Amino acid sequence: METTPLLRMEHIGKEYFGNRVLSDVSFSLEKGQILGLVGENGAGKSTLMNILFGMPVISQTGGFEGKILLDGKEVRFQDPLDALDAGIGYVHQEFSLIPGFTATENILLNRESTKYNLLVEVFGNRLETLDRPHMRERAKKAISALGVDLDPEMVVTEMPVGHRQFTEIAREIDRENMKLLVLDEPTAVLAESEAQVLLDAMRKLSAQGIAMIFISHRLQEVMDVCDKILVLRDGRVIQEAKTHETSVRQIAGWMVGRKMEETAEARPAERSLGAPLLKVEHLWVDMPGETVRDVSFEVRQGEIFGIGGLAGQGKLGIGNGIMGLYPAGGKVFLGDKPIYLNDPRFSLSAGMAFVSEDRRGVGLLLEEPIEWNIVFTAMQTQDAFTKSLFGGLVKWRDDRAIAAVAKEYIEALEIRCVSGRQRAIELSGGNQQKVCLAKAFAVKPKLLFVAEPTRGIDVGAKRLVLDTLRRYNREYGTTIVMTSSELEELRSVCDRIAIVDEGRISGILPPTAPVEEFGLLMLGTTRNGNGNGFSEADRTVFHNE
Amino acid sequence: MNEKLKAFIEEAGWPRVIIGLFLLSLFVAAPFVRVRVDASISDTLVRFGMNGILVLAMVPMIQSGCGLNFGLPLGIIAGLLGAVTSIQFNLTGVLGFAAALGMAIPLAVLFGIAYGLLLNRVKGDEMMIATYVGFSSVAFMCMMWLMLPYTSPNMIWGYGGSGLRTTISVEGYWLHILSDFLSIQIGPYLYIPTGMFLFFGFMCFLMWAFLHTKTGTAMTAVGSNPEFARASGIDVNRMRVISVVLSTVLAAIGIIVYQQSFGFIQLYMGPFYMAFPAVAAILLGGASVHKASMLNVVIGTLLFQGILTMTPSVINSLLQTDMSEVIRIVVSNGMILYALTRKVQAKR
Numbered sequence: 106m107e108t109t110p111l112l113r114m115e116h117i118g119k120e121y122f123g124n125r126v127l128s129d130v131s132f133s134l135e136k137g138q139i140l141g142l143v144g145e146n147g148a149g150k151s152t153l154m155n156i157l158f159g160m161p162v163i164s165q166t167g168g169f170e171g172k173i174l175l176d177g178k179e180v181r182f183q184d185p186l187d188a189l190d191a192g193i194g195y196v197h198q199e200f201s202l203i204p205g206f207t208a209t210e211n212i213l214l215n216r217e218s219t220k221y222n223l224l225v226e227v228f229g230n231r232l233e234t235l236d237r238p239h240m241r242e243r244a245k246k247a248i249s250a251l252g253v254d255l256d257p258e259m260v261v262t263e264m265p266v267g268h269r270q271f272t273e274i275a276r277e278i279d280r281e282n283m284k285l286l287v288l289d290e291p292t293a294v295l296a297e298s299e300a301q302v303l304l305d306a307m308r309k310l311s312a313q314g315i316a317m318i319f320i321s322h323r324l325q326e327v328m329d330v331c332d333k334i335l336v337l338r339d340g341r342v343i344q345e346a347k348t349h350e351t352s353v354r355q356i357a358g359w360m361v362g363r364k365m366e367e368t369a370e371a372r373p374a375e376r377s378l379g380a381p382l383l384k385v386e387h388l389w390v391d392m393p394g395e396t397v398r399d400v401s402f403e404v405r406q407g408e409i410f411g412i413g414g415l416a417g418q419g420k421l422g423i424g425n426g427i428m429g430l431y432p433a434g435g436k437v438f439l440g441d442k443p444i445y446l447n448d449p450r451f452s453l454s455a456g457m458a459f460v461s462e463d464r465r466g467v468g469l470l471l472e473e474p475i476e477w478n479i480v481f482t483a484m485q486t487q488d489a490f491t492k493s494l495f496g497g498l499v500k501w502r503d504d505r506a507i508a509a510v511a512k513e514y515i516e517a518l519e520i521r522c523v524s525g526r527q528r529a530i531e532l533s534g535g536n537q538q539k540v541c542l543a544k545a546f547a548v549k550p551k552l553l554f555v556a557e558p559t560r561g562i563d564v565g566a567k568r569l570v571l572d573t574l575r576r577y578n579r580e581y582g583t584t585i586v587m588t589s590s591e592l593e594e595l596r597s598v599c600d601r602i603a604i605v606d607e608g609r610i611s612g613i614l615p616p617t618a619p620v621e622e623f624g625l626l627m628l629g630t631t632r633n634g635n636g637n638g639f640s641e642a643d644r645t646v647f648h649n650e
Numbered sequence: 651m652n653e654k655l656k657a658f659i660e661e662a663g664w665p666r667v668i669i670g671l672f673l674l675s676l677f678v679a680a681p682f683v684r685v686r687v688d689a690s691i692s693d694t695l696v697r698f699g700m701n702g703i704l705v706l707a708m709v710p711m712i713q714s715g716c717g718l719n720f721g722l723p724l725g726i727i728a729g730l731l732g733a734v735t736s737i738q739f740n741l742t743g744v745l746g747f748a749a750a751l752g753m754a755i756p757l758a759v760l761f762g763i764a765y766g767l768l769l770n771r772v773k774g775d776e777m778m779i780a781t782y783v784g785f786s787s788v789a790f791m792c793m794m795w796l797m798l799p800y801t802s803p804n805m806i807w808g809y810g811g812s813g814l815r816t817t818i819s820v821e822g823y824w825l826h827i828l829s830d831f832l833s834i835q836i837g838p839y840l841y842i843p844t845g846m847f848l849f850f851g852f853m854c855f856l857m858w859a860f861l862h863t864k865t866g867t868a869m870t871a872v873g874s875n876p877e878f879a880r881a882s883g884i885d886v887n888r889m890r891v892i893s894v895v896l897s898t899v900l901a902a903i904g905i906i907v908y909q910q911s912f913g914f915i916q917l918y919m920g921p922f923y924m925a926f927p928a929v930a931a932i933l934l935g936g937a938s939v940h941k942a943s944m945l946n947v948v949i950g951t952l953l954f955q956g957i958l959t960m961t962p963s964v965i966n967s968l969l970q971t972d973m974s975e976v977i978r979i980v981v982s983n984g985m986i987l988y989a990l991t992r993k994v995q996a997k998r
Contacts, residue, residue: 430881450883459881467877472941473870481871482882484864491864500864 109177111136111316112285118170119152119163119340126152127340130171134285139307139317141331141348143324145360145415149340150320154287158188158195175285192284194277196291200269202261208268209244209257212276218243247275250313251306267299271306278310286310287318292326304330322415324353324628336360357624361592376600379406382584383552388435389608390419390426397422397433398608404552404586409578411599411616412588415627419608420588421462424554428452428459430467439552453486458545462556462588464534468541471530475522476511478529478540483547514543518573535566542573546583553577556588571598592623663936665988669953676960683967689839690960697955699829699846700911701927703853703904705951707897708932711776712942713861714893715873716769718932721780722925724765724787725901728758733906733915734814737823738802747824750906758902759895766894770887781925788922795917818915829911846911853903854944860896869893873940930954930985957981 110133119127127149134140144150155162156169159182163169173180175191182188185195202211218240219233244257253271261269270291277286288307292300300323307317307330321327327334328348336343336359343359383404390397397419404410414420426433429449437444445451452459461467470478483489490507491500511525518539522532529540538558545553555574559567575598577583589595595602596616603613604626612626659667680687704722711719732754741749765783772779796813800806805818819825831845860866872879872889880886905924909915932942935950961981962974 428881449881450885453883461881463877467875467881470871470874470878472874477867477871481867481878485868486883488864499859502862502864502867504862 110134110174111138111176113174113177114153114157114171115174116171117153117156117173119149119156121166125340127156127169130337130340130342132335132342132345134316134318136284136316137311137314138333139311139319139331141327141334142318142320142337143322143327143334143356143360144337148337148360150337151289152340153337154195154289154318154320157182157287158185158193159183160185189280192280192282194280194283194286196270196273196277196286196288200273202269202272204262205260207258207260208248208255208264208272208275209240211261211272212244212247212257212279213240214276216279243279244275247279250278250310251275252309253302253306265299266294267296267302270295270299270303274303274306278315283315285316285318287320289320290322291319292321292323300326322628324356327356328353353628354621354625357628358619358621361620361624361627376407378408378600382406382408382440383586384436384438385423385427386436386438388423388426388433388437390422390431390433392419392422392425392431395419395422395425396608397426397605400435400605400608400610402603402610402613404584406584407578407582408601409574409585409587409599411595411602412586412605413590413592413595413602413623413627414605414611416590418606418627420590420605421556422608423605424459424556424586424588425461428457428554430459430461450486453482453548456551457554458482458548458550458552459554460538460541460545460556460558462560464537464541464561468544469529469537472528474526475515475520475529475532475540476507476525479511479514479525479543479547480507482544483549486548489547510547511543514547518543519569533562533566535562535570538562538566538570539573542570546577550583552584552586554586554588557590558587559589559591559594567594574598592620665934666936666949666953669934669957673953673956673960676957676964679968680960680964683964685963685967686839688837690963692839692841693959694952694956696829696841696843696846696911697959698951699843699850700908701904701931701955702850702947702951703900703907704924704928705931705935706850706853706857706944706947707900707904708928708937709857709942709944709947710860710869710893710896710900712932712937712940713866713873714869714890715876715940716890716893717777717780717939718929719780719894719897719901720777720925720929721765721783721787722897722901722928723784723921724761725758725898726905726921726924727787727791728761728898729754729902729905729909730791730915730917730921731757732902733820733909734800734805734818734917737805737818737820737915738800740802742823744824744827747827747906747910750824751903754902754906755899758899762895762898763891765898766891769894770890784925785922788919791921792918814917816916816918816920818917820909820913820915824910825913827910828907843911846907849907853900854947857900858944865889865892926986927954927958927982930982933988934985954982954985 113133115131117127117130130153132140142150157173161184180191182191203214218236220236222232222234224232241257248255248257248271251271251274255268255271259268261272264272277283292303295303304326307319311317319327319331331348333345333347334351334356335345336356338360381403386401388397388400394417400423412420412423422431425431426446427437427444429447429452433446437446439455439457442455444455465471470481480490484491488500490503490510492503494501508525514520515522515525520536520539520543522536529537532540558570558574562570571594574585574587578585587595587599599616601613602616602623603610604623605611606627606629611629614622614626677687677690680690707722707725708719711717732750735753736746736750739749768783769776769779798814800814805814807813807815828845828849829843833844834842861870868879868884869889869892871882872884872886876886879889931950931954932946933950934954935946935948937943937946937950958978958981961977965977966972966974
């Protein structure tokens with residue numbers, strides 16, 4: 106049947122300040138179809154949806170290229186309200202509900218059924234009385250269209266997260282002309298059983314003729330519910346496929362696969378590593394947005410151990426937790442020595458150092474000179490660069506020694522600055538990162554945690570930073586635990602790479618493992634087990650060290 | 651030449667250049683309205699010495715990120731208690747002065763610890779809370795001055811026979827004990843309180859030295875970026891308490907120095923507004939809400955006290971009316987307002 110598709114996006118492209126985030130993205134969507142939109146963080150999914158909805162951020166940064174056709178007519182929404190009027194609904198990742206209101210009130214917010222009263226004569230329509238029984242009916246209708254069991258009188262604060270998510274969806278489908286619904290990671294916060302109910306509800310809506318765009322990192326769900334799948338990577342459409350013609354494994358490969366030759370470069374022969382240096386058993390860390398639930402691993406002396414995974418899955422929490430920056434529990438041993446968690450000073454004195462992913466927030470004293478930034482941690486934890494006066498009563502800061510050692514690091518790491526007295530805020534991102542590294546090296550750590558060492562710095566500086574890490578590892582035998590969102594970076598530097606998913610390590614792989622296997626671990630398909638083309642036997646292989 | 655001038659103005663900052671020029675013009679104008687320049691200089695110097703340490707008390711809390719110490723009256727109260735106790739025991743001369751300090755400092759430490767623990771619970775709103783700590787402690791002491799069992803006839807109300815008077819003279823105890831040490835008298839009007847300057851300089855040196863120790867460095871880092879400090883193993887709350895204690899102790903010392911020069915101990919509502927001139931002075935000196943140096947203290951105190959001395963006398967003579975108090979209030983509060991709005995700008 107040859108009809109005009111409900112939605113067509115043609116040759117969509119977008120640049121942010123000369124930085125291309127989308128190029129030539131085209132796809133179409135029929136009535137009642139469900140499209141799965143998948144891709145890594147930063148692949149361009151959100152930008153694409155922002156363009157569809159006419160979010161102000163798009164027009165403020167120079168608009169976009171290409172055409173959007175809704176029911177065969179070209180549309181260009183000026184703001185999200187236009188998109189709503191045209192029958193496109195958006196279910197956000199974060200709930201946009203009013204906590205103290207009931208489900209009914211939230212569902213019908215600003216579209217309430219009303220009755221006439223006398224005040225209207227004086228003050229206008231805004232003062233009409235709410236028609237509560239009718240509102241209840243409408244809310245019930247929207248909820249039953251979803252096929253879920255949700256009390257319309259329940260206050261949002263008292264709802265389990267699943268019900269909140271349903272309230273949001275019900276709000277969208279209460280609109281009369283709803284044709285297309287965008288669901289941005291709706292299952293991310295849900296338990297598996299709740300997610301299942303949501304998927305059923307999606308099928309029901311699709312049967313009623315509502316088309317949907319489903320964004321999710323859980324590939325199995327995408328496979329279960331979608332009719333077709335669009336894979337984005339680095340702002341391009343990598344593949345558009347019918348669900349029944351592909352497999353989870355194939356999609357994972359499309360998502361993360363980059364040029365393979367970069368990785369293969371200069372991989373040294375088998376390295377001889379020492380005895381286990383760091384032992385982590387059942388670690389949990391309560392770091393907002395990066396919760397670690399139950400992580401155990403070992404790092405050997407002289408190793409560079411990589412930790413990867415998607416954003417928000419907990420990979421950053423591991424380093425922060427062991428260094429005592431966020432509440433943590435479990436057992437951590439450095440050599441034979443147990444590490445008391447939740448005490449940064451103890452972790453530092455034990456011989457560990459940390460380069461934070463939050464460079465400007467945690468990593469640097471922006472208003473102070475570079476010198477101070479470099480020596481501060483060593484000075485405070487080891488009394489380095491101080492002179493004892495009056496028999497140790499006063500620990501005087503030794504400015505001359507500080508200047509000397511800062512100069513050394515500035516030269517060794519090629520930090521581009523006027524002098525060691527320059528304030529850290531005046532440096533570029535790459536040079537700031539080098540200052541952070543110098544700070545960690547100045548402690549002379551046995552074990553170094555590095556988090557997102559190349560985030561937000563340019564290509565040249567990236568290379569320098571990675572080379573520096575490699576050099577310190579080879580020359581001084583510093584054991585390094587490196588956390589990064591960039592898989593390629595981990596594969597080029599690390600001896601082994603652990604992938605974290607939902608606060609747990611889903612597998613540890615050698616850097617030479619095929620890229621799809623990393624992809625599968627990141628997407629957590631192993632846990633759900635029955636992924637297409639991914640058998641029980643494969644899984645056991647991944648857990649081998 | 652022009653370049654050099656620009657660089658100088660850049661370095662000093664416009665506010666200081668403008669106020670400096672204004673002060674200079676007041677000194678130039680003074681003889682024409684029959685105000686003696688030497689007497690004015692002398693006044694300015696004495697006031698500078700009196701207020702210096704109170705301004706210095708701002709430094710530790712600014713450095714540790716606790717903001718401006720609007721709770722200065724708390725430390726001042728510790729100083730007042732030390733002073734009246736010393737008089738109660740009839741101690742005179744250097745001994746009396748030392749005893750006042752000796753009693754005031756431990757009290758200030760205690761007050762400072764409690765005050766610091768309180769400020770640790772209200773991070774981000776320190777200045778607002780500090781203001782009310784100052785105000786409420788003054789109000790509380792208004793009752794205590796009446797009830798504390800002091801008996802020295804020099805200090806208690808004449809008629810009731812109990813409770814301390816609002817103003818107590820230190821004459822005969824330790825009046826000018828510091829000021830007169832090595833003091834210089836030039837002509838009948840110009841008097842330089844050398845001893846007070848030396849003491850102030852010594853205090854500044856101690857503060858400077860403290861900021862150059864390991865602990866002082868840690869304190870500065872806490873003020874600069876508490877997250878960084880925590881990640882480097884610093885106990886942020888402890889550093890903040892230390893800074894508050896230092897500030898409170900300096901306030902206690904400062905008020906005793908103030909009294910020995912002024913000649914009177916002012917109780918009850920006396921300390922109520924003491925924080926504002928000190929805050930205004932250090933801001934005028936070029937300190938921001940989270941960075942201050944000894945130079946800021948010295949320049950700020952000199953300029954601010956200079957303006958406070960000169961404006962009333964010169965302008966009053968010009969306008970032929972008495973508006974000294976009004977001008978003082980306008981200048982000091984205007985300065986605070988200016989500096990606090992500038993802080994918002996700097997944050998972007």
